Amino acid sequence: MIMQEMKEKIREFLGRYIEEDYSDDEDFYLMGYVNSLFAMQLVVFLEQEFDISVENEDLEIKNFSSVDNIAKFIQTKME
Amino acid sequence: MFENNSVKKIKCVVWDLDNTVWDGILLEDKQVYVKPIVIETIKRLDERGILNSIASKNEFDDAMNKLKSFDLDQYFISPQIHWNSKADSIEQIAKNINIGIDTLAFIDDQQYELDEVKYYHPDVLCIHADEVNGMLGRPEFIPNYITEDSKLRRKMYQDEEKRILAEVSFQAPKMEFLKSLEMVMTIKEAEPEDLKRVEELTVRTHQLNTTGYTYSFDELSSFVSDKGHKLFIASLDDRYGSYGKIGILLVECQKDIWMIKLLLMSCRVMTKGVGSVFMSFLTRKAEAENVKLQAEFIHNERNRMMFVTYKFGGFQVISEEGKHCILEYDFNHKSEYPPYVTVQIIP
Numbered sequence: 001m002i003m004q005e006m007k008e009k010i011r012e013f014l015g016r017y018i019e020e021d022y023s024d025d026e027d028f029y030l031m032g033y034v035n036s037l038f039a040m041q042l043v044v045f046l047e048q049e050f051d052i053s054v055e056n057e058d059l060e061i062k063n064f065s066s067v068d069n070i071a072k073f074i075q076t077k078m079e
Numbered sequence: 080m081f082e083n084n085s086v087k088k089i090k091c092v093v094w095d096l097d098n099t100v101w102d103g104i105l106l107e108d109k110q111v112y113v114k115p116i117v118i119e120t121i122k123r124l125d126e127r128g129i130l131n132s133i134a135s136k137n138e139f140d141d142a143m144n145k146l147k148s149f150d151l152d153q154y155f156i157s158p159q160i161h162w163n164s165k166a167d168s169i170e171q172i173a174k175n176i177n178i179g180i181d182t183l184a185f186i187d188d189q190q191y192e193l194d195e196v197k198y199y200h201p202d203v204l205c206i207h208a209d210e211v212n213g214m215l216g217r218p219e220f221i222p223n224y225i226t227e228d229s230k231l232r233r234k235m236y237q238d239e240e241k242r243i244l245a246e247v248s249f250q251a252p253k254m255e256f257l258k259s260l261e262m263v264m265t266i267k268e269a270e271p272e273d274l275k276r277v278e279e280l281t282v283r284t285h286q287l288n289t290t291g292y293t294y295s296f297d298e299l300s301s302f303v304s305d306k307g308h309k310l311f312i313a314s315l316d317d318r319y320g321s322y323g324k325i326g327i328l329l330v331e332c333q334k335d336i337w338m339i340k341l342l343l344m345s346c347r348v349m350t351k352g353v354g355s356v357f358m359s360f361l362t363r364k365a366e367a368e369n370v371k372l373q374a375e376f377i378h379n380e381r382n383r384m385m386f387v388t389y390k391f392g393g394f395q396v397i398s399e400e401g402k403h404c405i406l407e408y409d410f411n412h413k414s415e416y417p418p419y420v421t422v423q424i425i426p
Contacts, residue, residue, distance in 0.1 A: 017253050035417050036388035037352035043387060056378070059390040 001078075006050075006071050013045050014067070024067040039064070046070065052077040086218045089204060090178050090283075091156070092124055093169060095187035096135035096142055099208040105137055105145060113149045116212050121154050123215050127222055128229025130176065130236060133158035134168035134185065156236045165192050166199035176236060177346045179285070184219070186211060224279045228323040235347060238320040257352060257419035260317040264353055266360050267425035269310040269327075274299045276324050277312060280343060287344040287354060289385045290377045294329075307332055313357050315348055322347055326357045337365050339374035342385065354388045356422060359414040362393065372408040373397070 007024060017038055018028060028034065042064060043054050052074060063073040094117075097104045103111035121131050131154050135142055139160040146152040157175040159168035165187070173180040181202035187193050188208035197205050204219060214220060222229060242260070269277055274296060281293045294302075302308040313326035325345040331338040339361070344354045365372035374389060379402070393412025398405045416422050 019254065034391055035352035036355040036384060036391065037350060039387045039391040040384045056386060056396075059387055061391055064391075 001050075003071060003075075006074060007067050009049055010046075010067050010070050013042070013049075022067075024071075026067075027065045029061055029065045034061075042070075046074060050074050050078065087181060087204075088222055088283075089129060089184045089219045090182035091130040091132055091172065091176060091184070092121075092220075093132045093134050093159075093172055093183055093185045094121075094155075095165075095185075095189070095192065095208070096133060096137060096146075096160075098188040099186055099211075100133075100151075101145075101149075105141060111145065113151070114211075118149070118151065120211055120214055121151065124220065125154055125233055126230060127220070127225055128232040129220060129222070130156050130233055132156050132172045132176075133160060134165040134172070134187075135160045136162050136165075153237075154233070156233065157240065164195065166196050169196055169200055169203060175240075177349060222279075223282055224275050226276045226279055228276055229279070231321075231323060235320070235322055238322075239347065242317075242319055254419065257417075260319070260351075260419070261421075262315060262317045262351065262353065262419060263421045263423055264313055264315050264326075264356055265423045265425060266311055266313045266357065269299075269303055269312045271300065271303060273312050273324065274303070277310070277327055280324070280327055280345060281341070284343045284345060285379070286346055286381045287349060287385055288382055289342045289389070290340065290375050291379065291382075292329075292341050302329065309337075311357075311361070313353075313360075315351070315353060326354070328357060328361060330361065332370075334370075336371045336373060337361075337368075339372070342374070342388075344385075349384075352417065353420060354385065355392050356416055356420050358388060358392050359416055360422060360424070362408055362410075362412075362414045365408065366410055374406045374408075376404050376406060378402045378404075 014028070018031070022028060022031065046052065047054055058073070062069060064070055094100050100117050101111040101113045105111055124131060133155050137160050142160045143152055143158070146155070157172050159171055169183060169185060170180065173183055180200055184204040184206060185193070185196050186206045186208055193205045193207065196203055206214065277299055278296055285291065299310070302310045309330045309332055311328040312324055314324045315322040325348045327341060327343050328339065329341040331340055342358065344357065362372060374394060376386060376389065378386065389406050393409050393414060394406035395409060396404050397407045
């Protein structure tokens with residue numbers, strides 16, 4: 001999957017939660033949008049959408065804190 | 080601390096209607112007659128905090144109107160009245176109420192329906208309609224505790240149904256929806272009168288539970304009085320009503336280190352994003368007391384959300400052995416309460 005397509009899918013999901021505009025490298029954790037529910041839904045969404053399995057050791061904020069970081073994370077999982 | 084090995088307790092009883100709740104077949108007979116033993120059983124289960132639901136092949140409106148005429152309609156959560164398979168209905172009910180399918184019982188007069196449900200869901204307790212008499216005495220239907228909260232359980236689920244309907248009709252983003260609920264979390268140290276509810280929650284809650292430890296009533300009582308432990312209890316209210324007491328936090332306090340032995344949240348509030356709020360309360364308190372904050376965690380198949388709560392809440396794993404691990408909070412992590420919950424702390 002090309003990077004752009006991946007990012008669009010991620011943004012589509014995030015759009016349910018994040019109201020303001022944000023760039024691909026913006027940390028939405030710092031924007032105050034992360035709670036346990038959001039985090040869990042994000043993880044489950046990524047697993048289903050990209051057919052990856054997120055392991056306990058992958059559950060680091062840095063893997064999920066921006067569109068760029070999520071896309072990078074998915075790429076490493078798909079390799 | 081002990082494992083709870085007793086018989087699996089039923090949280091929701093799913094009833095067939097024709098020839099089970101009433102004598103007769105609604106579509107065919109001129110009149111159907113509700114069975115007194117069934118009314119009695121439904122009401123008693125309800126008092127015990129066990130929910131009632133319906134899986135019936137009928138026209139929804141006709142069946143609901145009939146139940147209304149018997150003044151029974153308000154007892155049922157998430158009724159499944161349609162022509163699809165009852166195995167699907169059972170699955171849908173477990174999903175809607177957000178409880179494990181193994182905590183459901185299903186009652187029907189037709190062996191075929193019982194067999195079908197049993198085939199797809201072997202963990203569901205299937206009971207023939209002839210055996211309703213005597214059901215109330217079975218240990219599966221006798222909760223360990225009946226508290227004020229158990230008596231209100233049905234109402235809480237009904238409030239939740241209203242919220243979900245509101246959520247579906249609400250087109251704005253999720254965060255806006257959470258804000259619109261005007262949630263207030265009230266946190267206090269547990270008092271002796273809270274301990275029944277504490278024990279009930281530790282036994283009932285598996286999904287949003289960090290360790291699954293259960294404690295005897297005496298152990299819990301000792302935590303309330305001794306200085307070596309802190310036991311906090313959280314309740315949640317919103318504009319639709321109260322969820323009651325929905326969270327527990329047990330901390331073992333040593334001089335320089337606090338260890339979270341147990342953090343659990345009732346599944347009732349799973350979709351409210353408040354587990355992290357309760358946790359932030361403690362990280363702030365530990366910071367003020369200038370102690371290290373650690374947490375035990377025992378992985379199981381269902382409690383991943385709590386692990387995520389810790390990890391995204393600023394905790395890092397510092398040691399690990401099999402399914403058991405210890406996490407420690409990094410105070411560089413800032414823990415703000417989310418904008419959609421007001422936190423009220425009772426000293």
